[in-house]
Amino acid sequence: MRDDLYQLDEAATDAVFQALASRERRRLLDLIRGNPGCIVADLLSAFEMSRIGVLKHLRVLEEADLVVSEKAGRERRLYVNTLPLRAIHRRWSDEFDDFWAGKLLDLKDKIEAGS
Amino acid sequence: MRDDLYQLDEAATDAVFQALASRERRRLLDLIRGNPGCIVADLLSAFEMSRIGVLKHLRVLEEADLVVSEKAGRERRLYVNTLPLRAIHRRWSDEFDDFWAGKLLDLKDKIEAGS
């Protein structure tokens, strides 16, 4: 799919941010990104929690379409799908352009200084 | 504060993504961004839920440091703080640079096509 045709609706955006709102899941995502094609079992040693706990976090990432998988025999190969992150990145770049460019005041500092 | 000195720790990152993982809160953020200095009461008409509901969402945004406020008499003026978003934007730009640049395969398409 072409990068710029990928759009997230509100529900998908909810799912992506919700998925990212957990340290464990962000770590999972990093591990898979660093080891594309790894299988579920490869991930377990990195976590304290039970296998089922990891599986559930993985499911959340998959439902947010941040991770995709490919069944290979009795194993499942995991990959990060970057399109949702790129879609958010692109949208923010558009919406917050003035902010990114530093054209607007940093209002927090202004307030804290008593303006 | 200088843009590139602002860093989010893991707990702060949790809070930011959690705050963004709600349509209502993203809408709230958009409203405040579009009306900097607006007061709480200004926001209420845009929502179905009770005032307290809106206040709670607002609190979540404030705890994530995405919204800051300034007390003015009996009113409270609200502003978006863009630093957390910029920090995430910047971190992604670093970490996912290869992906942003489109240098890596789109693994999902590859998988769906049966590789």
Next chain:
DNA sequence: CTCATAGGTAACCAATAGGTTACATATTTG
């Protein structure tokens, strides 16, 4: 075939999130 391995499902439980109503406080206005 037998059994170990990789993975998944079901049912449950405690904690958190998202909302409510009722009440309280502080500030402006007449």
Next chain:
DNA sequence: CAAATATGTAACCTATTGGTTACCTATGAG
């Protein structure tokens, strides 16, 4: 001062989340 306005807190309820143990299924290896 009295009343209206702007906001905040407390207590409560329901649904969702994050985790568990126990059990089930499918595949690969000897």
